[in-house]
Amino acid sequence: MKKAVEQTRTSLIQILANGEFHSGQVLGERLGISRAAIANHIKALQSLGIEVFSVRGRGYKLDKPLNMLSADKILENTKFTQRNQLHIANIIASTNDYIKDHLSNLSSGFCCIAEAQTKGRGRRGRTWVSPYGANIYLSMNWKFSGGYQSIAGLSLLIGLSINRTLNDIGINSAKLKWPNDVYINSKKLAGILVEVEGQVGGDTHAIIGLGLNVSMPTDTKGIDQPFIDLQSLSSTHFDRNEIVAYLLNHLNEMLVEFERCGLTPFLDEYKASDLFCDKPVRLISGTNEVLGISRGINETGALLVEIDGVISAHYGGEISGNEISVRTQ
Numbered sequence: 001m002k003k004a005v006e007q008t009r010t011s012l013i014q015i016l017a018n019g020e021f022h023s024g025q026v027l028g029e030r031l032g033i034s035r036a037a038i039a040n041h042i043k044a045l046q047s048l049g050i051e052v053f054s055v056r057g058r059g060y061k062l063d064k065p066l067n068m069l070s071a072d073k074i075l076e077n078t079k080f081t082q083r084n085q086l087h088i089a090n091i092i093a094s095t096n097d098y099i100k101d102h103l104s105n106l107s108s109g110f111c112c113i114a115e116a117q118t119k120g121r122g123r124r125g126r127t128w129v130s131p132y133g134a135n136i137y138l139s140m141n142w143k144f145s146g147g148y149q150s151i152a153g154l155s156l157l158i159g160l161s162i163n164r165t166l167n168d169i170g171i172n173s174a175k176l177k178w179p180n181d182v183y184i185n186s187k188k189l190a191g192i193l194v195e196v197e198g199q200v201g202g203d204t205h206a207i208i209g210l211g212l213n214v215s216m217p218t219d220t221k222g223i224d225q226p227f228i229d230l231q232s233l234s235s236t237h238f239d240r241n242e243i244v245a246y247l248l249n250h251l252n253e254m255l256v257e258f259e260r261c262g263l264t265p266f267l268d269e270y271k272a273s274d275l276f277c278d279k280p281v282r283l284i285s286g287t288n289e290v291l292g293i294s295r296g297i298n299e300t301g302a303l304l305v306e307i308d309g310v311i312s313a314h315y316g317g318e319i320s321g322n323e324i325s326v327r328t329q
């Protein structure tokens with residue numbers, strides 16, 4: 001999308017965000033374009049899943065007011081992130097791709113968040129459905145000064161940082177599904193996609209992507225597994241800016257400790273929120289399938305599975321158990 005078009009659409013949503021009626025004429029005057037151009041931009045916004053109504057004689061109105069992402073509000077509650085380390089995109093292909101594309105210019109801890117993603121990516125080539133203004137789509141760049149082994153178990157740490165954030169906002173029922181999903185009531189609340197870039201013998205960059213469902217539109221399509229959002233758990237209004245700030249605080253603090261000590265200091269915390277610990281699981285890795293009892297994780301983040309009294313460590317794959325029959329999004 002051209003920068004000018006993107007800017008116009010961002011400004012248009014910002015005006016509409018209060019949930020009140022705005023006539024095509026006034027919108028056109030404020031943005032310096034014709035009423036017909038406004039109508040076209042509105043159509044484009046609708047095609048992204050933004051519910052904009054038009055009523056003859058009154059103009060355009062959002063279905064409900066939008067709590068938009070705001071750098072000021074996020075930075076108010078963040079201890080670690082500086083303004084130049086935060087990029088808020090309106091509509092972007094993928095926040096992970098943004099970090100990848102700008103990697104050489106980004107400091108460790110740099111974070112990109114977006115209102116919507118048009119090519120949000122999940123694990124194993126899946127799509128991450130990313131409707132506008134609804135959820136958190138966040139990616140962070142973290143530079144590790146060791147090789148690839150220095151990031152073993154990283155996605156488990158990110159799951160823990162999400163869980164700590166949920167605790168901050170009063171949600172204590174989340175469970176972590178190895179290796180990188182967050183579940184509530186057997187439904188997926190958040191997913192993690194860690195991608196790695198680096199050269200042998202050099203630094204390793206982890207591109208830490210996470211999607212957290214805050215308020216999924218009721219008519220959301222294209223998700224092929226049970227999912228849940230925060231808004232369905234409580235009548236409290238959840239402010240995405242606050243949640244992002246808490247996430248950034250936990251991520252920054254925990255990543256520093258992880259760099260020093262690995263996953264070891266976090267093992268007890270993981271055990272307390274492990275969805276499958278001491279339960280029967282099926283581990284699927286490519287065409288391989290293993291049935292056993294999950295015995296948690298080790299300090300490298302490997303899944304420990306007990307089969308006929310023998311425990312072995314597994315480094316890849318997806319698990320399912322009695323409670324969950326699908327694999328991942």
Ligand code: BTN
Nearest residue numbers: 094120121122123191192209211
């Ligand atoms: C999964 O469970 O499959 C992982 C989902 C990861 C989604 C997030 S949203 C922000 C970041 N940008 C992406 O394109 N994907 C990750």
